[in-house]
Amino acid sequence: MSHAPRIDDARLQRLFAEESDRFARAHPRAAQLATRAGGSLVGGVPMSWMQRWASPVPPYAASARGATITDIDGHQYLDLALGDTAAMAGHAPAPLTRAIAAQLENGATTMLPSEAAIDAAEELTRRFGLPLWQLCLTATDANRFVLRIARAVTKRPKVLVHNWCYHGTVDETFAIAAPGGSAGAAQTRPGNTGPQVDPSVTTRVVEINDLVATEAALAAGDVAAILIEPALTNIGIVLPDPGYHAALRTLATKYGALLIADETHTISLGPGGATAAWSLQPDLLVIGKAIAGGLPGAAYGMRRELAEQIAAELKRDEIDTGGIGGTVSGSVLSAVAIRTTLREVLTDDAFPQMIATASRWADGAEEVFTRRSVGWSVTRLGARAEYHFTPEAPRSGGEAAAAVHHEMERYLHLHALNRGIIMTPFHNMALFSPATPSSAADQHSEALDAAVATLIEGGALVV
Ligand SMILES: Cc1ncc(COP(=O)(O)O)c(C=O)c1O
Known part of the structure; x- marks a missing residue:
């Protein structure tokens, strides 16, 4: 088994800044709305936790259908957050x-x-x-x-x-x-x-x-x-x-x-x-x-x-x-x-496909970590799965809390967002709806592999 890689915080910060610039360049309308929102909404958002998006300003949704969100700048995202389970049925069924x-x-x-x-x-x-x-x-x-x-x-x-x-x-x-x-x-x-x-x-x-x-x-x-x-x-x-x-x-x-x-x-x-x-x-x-x-x-x-x-x-x-x-x-x-x-x-009939896609997502993440010798683990819970920055999945809340690395999480979320994937904020979690295509798993594996490769090449992950 691979060991947990060391995280170089300064290098991680540099890579994060590059992703932030990339997001800002591609989201001029979101930036305009965020400025306007600051005039009437506390923290510029209707609910305080929305300040925790990894991007410099949150993407603003124009529509959400099935497992796809389209933002006001015209980008489409594969939605693996699904409203933190509130939209697990898919958007607008x-x-x-x-x-x-x-x-x-x-x-x-x-x-x-x-x-x-x-x-x-x-x-x-x-x-x-x-x-x-x-x-x-x-x-x-x-x-x-x-x-x-x-x-x-x-x-x-x-x-x-x-x-x-x-x-x-x-x-x-x-x-x-x-x-x-x-x-x-x-x-x-x-x-x-x-x-x-x-x-x-x-x-x-x-x-x-x-x-x-x-x-x-x-x-x-x-x-x-x-x-x-x-x-x-x-x-x-x-x-x-x-x-x-x-x-x-x-x-x-x-x-x-x-x-x-x-x-x-x-x-x-x-x-x-x-x-x-x-x-x-x-x-x-x-x-x-x-x-x-x-x-x-x-x-x-x-x-x-x-x-x-x-x-x-x-x-x-x-x-x-x-x-x-x-x-x-x-x-x-x-x-x-x-x-x-x-x-x-x-x-009842919807679940087997949702669980199969979650399982494929988890297999894909595990393959990335093995191929790149990154000692991170993946945990499965039916139609949802999550990766942790530890070689073994945590067995207690205390162990899981100790494994949280906010900056690494933010980088991975923003990298994914810039490649058209929304992960569940505050976690490295993905959830699958009846409307999520099975190709979603591979789309995520490819993006995750690219992120991990960049982190290693940039010296932010020392394996
Ligand atoms: C396990 C669990 N129970 C209850 C809640 C509260 O749900 P709500 O915020 O919709 O009231 C949450 C929210 O994340 C949850 O994860």
């Missing part, structure tokens, strides 16, 4: 466009339930097994709501999460392991704005795959819920060890904590996510983004006994202000988006 247009003609939101919501819930049950569902707008909302439910039912205060997890902007989850602390000791995550709450009070943090620490963190009997992604996907992909999930289920039951699977990204494993692919048995399940085809729509499911326990707690006259809800949550438009995306776009 015809059945969804038709269904949404038809629903808009008949009203977007009414405060009334709809048949579409029943259809959506039944389809979610078919895929994930849990019998009862609620609809909301984002995976963040769904996570916040299931944590409330877990606390209401267990009467316990704490939440247990994986080190370097991400579950949306959920206050308790903005925590990382506190070095040298007791089992599960948490501290606030770098960049946690505010923070709203002190996570050392609300949260215990353990590494994925560390069952000993997990048991120690549960032993005090104050954990309401274990909220996890079945595989970490937000600090690079970190896979569970064989047997990890079965043991976690046993621990959750032994110590009376509810087990919540956040399948928002792990739906890449198949139509029923990791829950179906790996036979998981969560008490509650959260899923957002992909299921509504890029429109606001998310869901959470639960075991029947939990629904009964919650019903026993709720007072009918206070149900609208109990901290679970949102005026347009569960709207018919959202329900139609979920029903149509699941029944007609991200279907």
Whole structure:
């Protein structure tokens, strides 16, 4: 096996500057819009994280169809980011466009339930097994709501999460392991704005795959819920060890904590996510983004006994202000988006091809690293895959965080962008939709090979 190459930061910076110039020359209209945006939008963008594109100004999308984005400067990109999973169904899939247009003609939101919501819930049950569902707008909302439910039912205060997890902007989850602390000791995550709450009070943090620490963190009997992604996907992909999930289920039951699977990204494993692919048995399940085809729509499911326990707690006259809800949550438009995306776009039949293309992408990246003697690894998670700057794939969030090299990541993203490929920002990750052609994998391998060759020739990667 090759060793991890040394990165020469000064040389990398020079190569990055060349790519920045190349981007700037090819994107005069984006530069104009960025200047104008600075006058009315904080940081020149509608949402702060959009400042993190690797290019000097972000490309501005003119249209997005299938797996292709066209920008206002007339460049076409193969989109391997797919809205960080929100557009995993592909951009503007015809059945969804038709269904949404038809629903808009008949009203977007009414405060009334709809048949579409029943259809959506039944389809979610078919895929994930849990019998009862609620609809909301984002995976963040769904996570916040299931944590409330877990606390209401267990009467316990704490939440247990994986080190370097991400579950949306959920206050308790903005925590990382506190070095040298007791089992599960948490501290606030770098960049946690505010923070709203002190996570050392609300949260215990353990590494994925560390069952000993997990048991120690549960032993005090104050954990309401274990909220996890079945595989970490937000600090690079970190896979569970064989047997990890079965043991976690046993621990959750032994110590009376509810087990919540956040399948928002792990739906890449198949139509029923990791829950179906790996036979998981969560008490509650959260899923957002992909299921509504890029429109606001998310869901959470639960075991029947939990629904009964919650019903026993709720007072009918206070149900609208109990901290679970949102005026347009569960709207018919959202329900139609979920029903149509699941029944007609991200279907059972769509996944084998998506997974095959992801696998070809991963093979291609591995071949590049082997041919160029670069000791970097590739991790696969069904229809998504990711490379890490380490010879072995990380086994914990802490290991994955230690392997992050922001400047190298930015260079590779910008190099790819300049060759017509959009990678998922903040990661070296690629995601595949039903609309992504299998040639996408080879297109990426060629561009990656060119990038790595340039890095080696330019002395930025010393192999
Ligand atoms: C696993 C996971 N859960 C929840 C969320 C939150 O999704 P949203 O930002 O759509 O609320 C994310 C976002 O990246 C996520 O990766």
